[in-house]
Amino acid sequence: MRNFLSGLVGKIRSFLYGRNGFDDLAKHSLIAALVLCIICGFIPRGIFQIVFSAISWALLIYSYYRILSKDIYKRVAENKKYIGEINIFKARWQQRKTHRFYRCPKCKTWLRVPKGRGKITITCVKCTTKFDKRS
Numbered sequence: 001m002r003n004f005l006s007g008l009v010g011k012i013r014s015f016l017y018g019r020n021g022f023d024d025l026a027k028h029s030l031i032a033a034l035v036l037c038i039i040c041g042f043i044p045r046g047i048f049q050i051v052f053s054a055i056s057w058a059l060l061i062y063s064y065y066r067i068l069s070k071d072i073y074k075r076v077a078e079n080k081k082y083i084g085e086i087n088i089f090k091a092r093w094q095q096r097k098t099h100r101f102y103r104c105p106k107c108k109t110w111l112r113v114p115k116g117r118g119k120i121t122i123t124c125v126k127c128t129t130k131f132d133k134r135s
């Protein structure tokens with residue numbers, strides 16, 4: 001039994017060698033897949049259940065695809081981009097009471113302005129386009 005287990009661990013280890021493994025994006029896709037799967041158990045049969053179930057399966061497959069992928073450089077880059085977006089979202093959420101975020105209509109850069117100043121003219125820091133918004 002002990003030999004069988006250590007043999008199995010060795011086989012799994014050599015199978016996972018050179019693969020991306022369990023990164024944040026894989027973890028979050030797996031959690032989202034499980035949450036959707038649980039939701040599917042509570043909603044009545046119909047189009048929503050089919051759609052939720054399909055999304056849940058897609059996320060599950062995507063998660064395993066990431067874990068088992070051998071193209072580590074691409075997966076690491078995707079994970080890095082994902083973590084960057086999550087950090088931007090967190091920063092915006094923390095500043096939601098003091099600042100507003102607008103996208104420049106020309107170059108699509110995100111701009112942060114203080115809240116509660118009435119109607120203001122925003123100048124884009126990147127392309128100097130001016131546009132009016134309520135802050």
Ligand SMILES: [Zn+2]
Pocket residue numbers: 104105106107108109124125126127128129
């Ligand atoms: Zn701009």
